[in-house]
Amino acid sequence: MMELFQFRKCILIKLVAISLLVSLIHVSTVEAKIRRYKWEAKYEYKSPDCYKKLVATINGKSPGPTIMAQQGDTVVVELKNSLMTENLAVHWHGIRQIGTPWSDGTEGVSQCPIMPGETFTYKFVVDRPGTYLYHAHYGMLRDAGLYGSIRVSLPDGKSEPFDYDYDRSIILNDWYHKSTHELATGLSSIPFSWVGEPQSLLIQGKGKFDCSQSLGASVCNASNPECSPYALTVIPGKTYRLRIGSLTSLSALSFQIEDHNMTVVEADGHYVEPFVVKNLFIYSGETYSVLIKADKDPSRNYWITTNVVSRSPNTTNGLAILNYYPNHPRRSPSTVPPTGPYWDNVSLRLTQSLSIKSRQGFIVTPPQTSDRMIVFLNTQNSINGYVRWSVNNVSFTHPHTPYLIAVKHNLTHEFDQTPPPDGYDFVNYDIYNIRNNPNATSSNGIYRLKFNTTVDVILQNAHSMNSTKSETHPWHLHGHDFWVLGYGEGKFDIYNDPKKYNLVNPIMKNTVPVHNYSWTALRFKADNPGVWAFHCHIESHFSMGMGVVFEEGIEKVGDLPSSIMGCGATKGGLPRP
Amino acid sequence: MMELFQFRKCILIKLVAISLLVSLIHVSTVEAKIRRYKWEAKYEYKSPDCYKKLVATINGKSPGPTIMAQQGDTVVVELKNSLMTENLAVHWHGIRQIGTPWSDGTEGVSQCPIMPGETFTYKFVVDRPGTYLYHAHYGMLRDAGLYGSIRVSLPDGKSEPFDYDYDRSIILNDWYHKSTHELATGLSSIPFSWVGEPQSLLIQGKGKFDCSQSLGASVCNASNPECSPYALTVIPGKTYRLRIGSLTSLSALSFQIEDHNMTVVEADGHYVEPFVVKNLFIYSGETYSVLIKADKDPSRNYWITTNVVSRSPNTTNGLAILNYYPNHPRRSPSTVPPTGPYWDNVSLRLTQSLSIKSRQGFIVTPPQTSDRMIVFLNTQNSINGYVRWSVNNVSFTHPHTPYLIAVKHNLTHEFDQTPPPDGYDFVNYDIYNIRNNPNATSSNGIYRLKFNTTVDVILQNAHSMNSTKSETHPWHLHGHDFWVLGYGEGKFDIYNDPKKYNLVNPIMKNTVPVHNYSWTALRFKADNPGVWAFHCHIESHFSMGMGVVFEEGIEKVGDLPSSIMGCGATKGGLPRP
Known part of the structure; x- marks a missing residue:
C-alpha cells in the first residue's frame, strides 16, 4: 500500500515535471529559433521485444530522441556515425527541404553516405506544423532501429483548430530478429530467400516476443524491463493528441485503443476534416494525429493494440497500455485485447482512405488541371x-x-x-x-x-x-x-x-x-x-x-x-x- | 565397384587436368607479366562448418581465389565492393608494396575505405617468391570470411633449394557463429562483452560444428556438402609442398598430419634452414611451407588436424583428410585423429620459434647495430x-x-x-x-x-x-x-x-x-x-x-x-x- 502510494507520488511528480519542461521549452522557443541536436548512431545490444539483438540506436535509444520544434525553426542535427563498418544517411520524412535539397538525407539521391567515424550536419527549416518522422535512408538500415519522431508545433500565440490537453508521440514498427544484413542478403540472392513475416510489432519501441520458443534467458527474457509494454499514462477527463507514425519495414497496420474512439485530425502534417474511428489503418511512412478523451472508467487500464492487415498475418499483435492515472502503468487490463478488423478486408481500408479530406478553412485547392x-x-x-x-x-x-x-x-x-x-x-x-x-x-x-x-x-x-x-x-x-x-x-x-x-x-x-x-x-x-x-x-x-x-x-x-x-x-x- | 572405378578415373583425369593447367600457366607467364583479377566482395549464406550464416565472400568463395604469380609480376586486382552497406579494404599480407604504399589496403593508414558499389584497383609488384595472404583490413571484416592465399613462384628456369612434386595452399582459420557486427559491438560496449572462444576451426574453409546442439537442419546440417572435410589428395611416393597460412581471428594453432613428419622449409616468404617437426605451431598472420612425403601405407587415408594452443581451448579440433590416391577422399581413417600438444606448453612453442633460422646460402645478414x-x-x-x-x-x-x-x-x-x-x-x-x-x-x-x-x-x-x-x-x-x-x-x-x-x-x-x-x-x-x-x-x-x-x-x-x-x-x- 505504501509502495503504491510512493509510486503514485512518483508519477505525479513526473507529470508535473513534464508539464514544467513543456512550459520551459515553450518559453525558450521565443528567443531561440535554432534547435541543435548532437547525435551518435551506433549498434547496441537491446531487447525491444524481449529478444536480444543488435539495434541501431541514436544516443543509445531506439526510437531515437524526438525532435521538438516550432514552425519556422531551423533544426541542426550533427550526426556522428559510429556504426563501425557501415555507412549512414538520415532522412527527415515529411520535411520538404525547401532551399536545402542536400539535407534530405537520401543516400544516392541527395548525398554520399556518411562513413563511420564521420560527422555530418543536417540543417533545415521546419516550415509547417505537424507530425513527421526521421529514419535511416541507406540500404535497409532503417529496419535495424534507426528512427524517431519530429513534432513541429505552431508558433507561440497561434493555436490548432482543435482542443487537447496533452500531446504524445507514438511510433509503430514491425521487428525482425534477423539482422538487416541477413534480410538484405536473402533478397538479393539467387535463389531468392525471403525472411518471412516479422517476429513482433513494436509500439513506441516495445513489443513482446514469446520467449518460451527460444534459446534461453540470455537471448530471450520476458522479464527484461526493456520489453515491458509501453504505457501511455493519461489523467482522467483530459483530452490527448496522439501523434501516431508508422515506420514498419513491411506491415500495414490497424491501431486501436480498447473502448476509446479516436478522432482523426491530422494526416502527414495537414489538418483533416475530423472523423471518428474505432481503429486507425496506418501504412509505413504515414503519420496521423488522433484525439482521444480519457473519459472511461478510471479505475482500470485499457489495452492499446496494433495488428497486421493486408497480408495474412504471422506476427503477434502489438500491445501497449493506456494507463489511467493513478493505476499502476504495468497493470494489465483483465479484458481481452481488441484484435482489430480482419486482415483481408480491403473495403474497410479503402473507406478510411476515402474519408480523409482536407479540413474546412485549411483547404489548399489543387490546380484543376495537370500538365x-x-x-x-x-x-x-x-x-x-x-x-x-x-x-x-x-x-x-x-x-x-x-x-x-x-x-x-x-x-x-x-x-x-x-x-x-x-x-x-x-x-x-x-x-x-x-x-x-x-x-x-x-x-x-x-x-x-x-x-x-x-x-x-x-x-x-x-x-x-x-x-x-x-x-x-x-x-x-x-x-x-x-x-x-x-x-x-x-x-x-x-x-x-x-x-x-x-x-x-x-x-x-x-x-x-x-x-x-x-x-x-x-x-x-x-x-x-x-x-x-x-x-x-x-x-x-x-x-x-x-x-x-x-x-x-x-x-x-x-x-x-x-x-x-x-x-x-x-x-x-x-x-x- | 563400378562406381569406385568411375571415381578413380575421375580423380585421375582431374590430376592430369591440374598438371596440364599448371604447365599452361607456366607457359603463359613468360609473356604475360601482369596478373589481372576481377573480384566482387559480397555477403552470401554459407555453411563452412555446417552452421549456416552470412559469410563475406570473393567471387562467391571463402577462402577467395588464390593469387598465382611469379616473382616480378605485377598483380592488378579490381575489387568491387558489393557488401551492401559496409565499406571494405583488402590488405596484401607479406607484400612489401615497395613504391606503392597506397596499395597496402589498410583502412585508415593507406587508404579511405571502399564504399559499397565502388570498385578499387590494387596494383602492386610481387617482388619475392613465397607464400603470402590477403584479407580484409577494415573493422573486423576479416573474421567474416574475406581472405585468401597468394602464391609467388620463382621465375621460369630458377628453382627452389628443395625438391617437391606438387604445391598446395591451405589456410587455417577459426570461426564464430555470431556476426562480426555482434563481435565488435560487444568489444566496444560498457560493460565489455566477450563473445568467447570460436565455434570451430576451419581447414581451407571447412570445419565441422556439432549440429546436434543446434536449432534444426535449416540452421545446422551436418550432411551439407559445403562442410564435408577438406581432402588433400596425394599420389603415393610423391613429395608435397604445403603452403600453410593462418588467419585465425584469435587462436594460436598446432597443425599436424597423422603419421607424417613435416620438414619446415619456408617462413613468411623466406627460406628456413630445414628442420623436421611432428606438429607445426602457427600464429595468425604467419605462413610456412612444409614438405611432406606420401610414403606411408597407401591403402588408407590419414587425418590432418589442427587444435588451439596458448588459450584454454573450448573449440573442437579442426579435421581434414590426407587422401592417398586412389582411396575415396571422403573415407575417414578409422584411427583416432592426432590431438596435438597440450595447449599450455609454452616451452614447446618457444622451442619452435627458436628453431627457425635463415637457410644457409640465403642468409641476409642484419645490420650489427641499430640506430x-x-x-x-x-x-x-x-x-x-x-x-x-x-x-x-x-x-x-x-x-x-x-x-x-x-x-x-x-x-x-x-x-x-x-x-x-x-x-x-x-x-x-x-x-x-x-x-x-x-x-x-x-x-x-x-x-x-x-x-x-x-x-x-x-x-x-x-x-x-x-x-x-x-x-x-x-x-x-x-x-x-x-x-x-x-x-x-x-x-x-x-x-x-x-x-x-x-x-x-x-x-x-x-x-x-x-x-x-x-x-x-x-x-x-x-x-x-x-x-x-x-x-x-x-x-x-x-x-x-x-x-x-x-x-x-x-x-x-x-x-x-x-x-x-x-x-x-x-x-x-x-x-x-
Missing part, C-alpha cells in the same frame, strides 16, 4: 534471375554518384540518361493475373519535370509474381506534399476515372497507400528545386527496385555543400564534366 | 570504462583521414602530432601481475622513423587484466620484413639480452609471436617510403587498440592516387594544409 500524367504500374518481376519490384517494368537501381550532384554538375555518365516510361501497356496488361514481365529491366534513369508544372501520378497496383495476391504499397514522395485526388479498385480508367477526382477538398499528404488490385491518383506541383525520390516505403520493396526519382528546377539549386560528396565521381572532389 | 630501440609493452587496460589493449599504455585509435595522405600532405590536424613513447617504466612494471594501468590513454599518434635507419623493436608481453594469464600476440609489420633476433621468457633485460641476439642467421619474417610472459626482439631497416601499420594480428586485439603506426621517407613517396581519398579531410578532395 503531365504519369502512370506507374507496380509489378514484381524476375530480372536476370533476381526477384525485383518494378515500375512500368523498370526496376530502380541506385547510382554511385548522388543524383543531386550528378544532375547539378551535368555528370551525364553517372546515370542512365534515358528516362523511364510515363506509362505501360494499359490495354493489354491484366492486373489480376500473374505476369512474368519478361521484358523488365533495371535502370537508374530519372524523370525530369518541368519546373512549376503540375504533375499527376497514378499508382496502379497489380498481381504479384508467385502467389495469389496483390500487396499494399505505401508510396512516399520526398520534397513535396501531393493532393490525393482519388482511389479506386481495379485498373485505372484513363478516360473516366479522372472525372471522379476530388478537386474540392483533397487532403495533402507525403505518403499514400495503393491498395490491393487498386489505383491511387495524386497531383503535385513540381516547385521545389532539387532531386527527389518517390518510392514504396516498404524497406525491402524499395531496395528491390520499387521507386523512381524526379528532378525539377535543378538550375535554381544553390551551390552544393562539399559535405555531401566523396563517393562515386566525387570521390576525390568534383570532376570536370 | 633506435623501441620497447613495446603489451597490456590490457581500462580506459574510460572500456576494455582496451595498449602499447606502452597508449591504446591505438584509427584516424578519419588515412595517415599516408595526412602525413604526405602535412594535414597536421588529422592526427595527434605527439608520438607515443619509445618505452615504459622498465624498472617498476611487474609483467607477472595484474596491473590496472590507470594512466593508459588512447591516441592516434604515430612513430616517425628516420629514413634508412635501423630500428630495433622489443615486444614485451605481460599479464592481462582480469585473469591469471598472459596471452600470445602475433605481431605483423606492414611494408617490411624484419629479422627475428631473439625470444626470451620473462622481462626483457635491456643490458644483457641484446648480447644474446642471433646476428648470424636470423630468419626474416613479417609476423612473429610474442609468447606468454615473454619478449621477442626484431630489427628492421626503415627503407620503404610510406606509412605502415604494426599490430597484433588477433582481429579483436587490433580493433581494441593493440597496434602502432610507423612513418618513414614520406618525402620519397610519389603522388598519391585520388582513388585512396574521399574520407575525413579528403571527403571533397584534398584540402589545403
